[in-house]
Amino acid sequence: MQFKYSALAASLVAALTLTGCGGGDSDSGSTPGGNNGKPPITGPVVGGVVITTIDGYLKNALVCSDQNANGKCEANEVITDINGNLVLTNEKGQLDIQVEKSIEEAIKKAPIVVKVLEPFKDYSADGFTIEPGIYTVDMDQPYQAMGKNVEFRAPAGSAIATPLTDLIVAEMENGSDQATAEASVQAMLSDLKGEDTSLEIDLYADYINTKEDTGASDAEKQLATKLHKTAQILTETQHQADDSIDLDEVAEQVVTEAVTAVNDATTDELNDPDFKPVVPVDKNESGETVVEKPVVNYQASVDETILGAVSTELTNAIWLQEQILPSLVTH
Template sequence: MDSHLHPSVTARQRYSLTALFAAVANLTACGGGGGASVDTPAPLPTTQSVQIAVIDGAIKGAVVCLDKNANGICDTGEPSGVTDASGKVSLDILIADVGKYPVIASIGTDAVDADHGAITTPYVLSAPADQPAVISPLTDMVQQHLVAAGGTTAAAESFVKAQTGLAASLFSNYISGGDATATIVARTVVLATQAQLDVLKTLVGTKDAAGNTIAQADINNAARQAIAAVLPAVAAAATDASVSGSSSAADKDKALAALATTLVSTQTGLDVTNAAATVASNKAPIDNSAASGTPAAGATLRAFTFTDANNWYYRAMESTAADNTPDANKFTHYYDVHSANVAGTVNTWGYNTDPGRQADQHWNGSAWVACPLGTRSSNSETDATGHRNYNYCDGFEVGTSLRTAQDISGKSLSDVITNQIRSFPGADSGVSYATFGPANMALLGTATFPDQSKLWAISVVPSTAAYAYDVRSSNVVSIFNAAVAAGGNAVTSSTVECAKVNSTNASAYRSAPATLEDMVAHSPGVPCVFAQGSNADGASLASNEWWSNSTLGLGSLPNAQTQPAGSGKYYTTTAALRMSFTGSGNGVNYYNCLVRNADGSIRNCSLLGTGSYKIEALGDARVMSFTGLPMMANRLSYKRIFVERGGQIFYGFQNQVGRTTYTLRLNLPAANALFTQLGMSPIVPQ
């Protein structure tokens, strides 16, 4: 009998019910005479009370609900409630729905944050279906990743931890737990979301790029998606010196608000000029339909510019009918095509936007390989949520993608390109969406897209990326000799070797190391100190330190820092991330350095943190990789590695994983309609 009871019934309840049923059976067996009656057992519970806390600080007056239709709104009929002064609420949820749908908190101007006061810009937070106990900015970032990448909540949490540098559970109440770092990161997420919402607020009630009315929920979703996509920059802002140096909570919040506003203006790329296209793609139905009938050739046009018949560029992912026939593992295949016509000369290649990098090598797990034109990549079948797995270029990148589809059949080429593609934020393959298509849009005339034309919006989330490097000689590491790398004070001693180096003779002091150990020995992180300098751009800092002599580059972040007070434009606003070796074990120092405007010289580095390196043998190469990279480095699109191979050391890279990118693509009928209108040969997969 117990096997038929609902699983939420406790052992004690099962025991009581069993005893009651036994008593009833005994009465029946004895005839139950004399008109005696037996009480009917109480019905089993159909709902479960779920306790939820909403925090940035504890938020009073937030409307919390079970978002059963995943629209980001608390609709009529969805279990809901309002948080009390401690930020808590209890929802009675059908037992069948528990753990099945995400929970959301709608935080309006009638809500009050116990730590930050009255809410001035409404916003929305969410938490995954299987972790509803706390709704916070951190759980919202986990949920955003789940939407983009699919998979498990645990995997999504691990991703957000890697992006933010947080170690404790993201589903805990960090306010009551006293986790200061999590509190600051979460607050930055809220302020950045509010700053993004303020930028987009005038769009509510207007039309999106597909002609549908934009609701507040559409703006909320677009803003949260935009912040999740630049989460490393959010976390880096939270560690800024203006925050750590604040003397009061109010000053700290003010500093975070300023950083959040800057982050939105420089990082997300989402504004009133392109949000309508983002909303349209977000609202389009998920394309999780499997191909039916006989497989046919296909393609997606990702990037396209056209000046005239002799000057154009495009990138397309192409597949033949055979490629679109699932193999024994139910994978379909495709290959990458870049094609450029420059002054009448056409060049077609497969990997990277730079045709000179076709020989790039990456480690596929068993060998160093390249990605020549025709290399097949693979896609799995779509799952129930529309996600599918991909393996690009023999293990160069592996991840998940999600595709929505808009039917653009019968729409004018000019209208779709102008209002949907050119209005979409960002770029693909080095081509800004703002320049997609012909420079002279009049060439499109009144032509319309044929039947079966689709505009696809695709979100891509890499989960693993290979070690890779550019094999060209220009990418070989060069270091200064030991005397120059030793640095010194050129103000007090004119004989220090580093003081003799200038832009004209620098090559005479440099050479290419043959081993990683040689590179380590010549990169101790000791600057060459000069007297304060000045030029037409302004003046240097009083301690004018040159660091190129003894550090190596991790990467550069344009517009990532302010010019020092009093320097004018002596320095750029680029943050040059550098590294050196401590000489103790495998220790590494990481720096943020200024860049001199006149010549790009690396100046006045400040320590960001420390880490370590490891060297591993992969095939006939040795690869150096790093741990403990500073949070600012997460804003790069890659992680720096070094590859020793064939007696040389190359600057290598490993693309960042987990970061969501959004692209628009035309399918084959739509792409060929565009090419035909411009007099170009159609795409013919082969």
């Protein structure tokens, strides 16, 4: 039986993407080009960065260029626009900004880390300036915060960051080169293909877009649906795991259990964003990391109707307080 319960949650406004470029005008003169023989005054060469972050599409996520390759999103690695403004991802999960061409090239040479922002958390100690009330929303459930301390990684040059690209980096951390790591992760996920072994698992594809692509076959859409659910399970697992556990060390075991849970799920469960099994990972008495069987979990959900009803009740309660409290004080 599926159990759901409601919680108060607030939607938020996506951060504005601020863009611009420098430049200057040269003085007119008698020499060719109108600059009196002086070198022309130019602004920086402008490039662009588009990075898509997906569990579902992640709105208001922080994106970093992992220059020291430690797998963490650090203050001096936050990707900003050409004016130095911190920009978060939009409703399509995209960081879409203009940067100087040299910065664009530097970003492509470093791994990517995406950080989920938790509600009302003070990030000043981490060096981030995040406005109060700004937090990451998974657009699979757009009316509530993710509320999870989660980071996704992607190899250098990737334009997409998901729990699946995070697996590639995990394999690379264990000593594989990128091509070998990609092949290993595809093998881990291969049972999702079912009987149609001709299907290809593109670890850098937008599986949400594939699910809605009218040009995709039914088999491709089904595979994309399973990849989406697998990504959700991996996110839940990372969130539930203790910070002392190195999930990279047991990535293959976790994926095996996640794939089993997905293949055992019904069609309705695969399409239910609240159905998010978790793979428990803990340490035993000997200090060894143990991966357990998936636990079925239905995440609490808040839809637009519930949010509107709760907001109305709060408004009415505030009005009553304003009407009654003054009379109580006077008596």
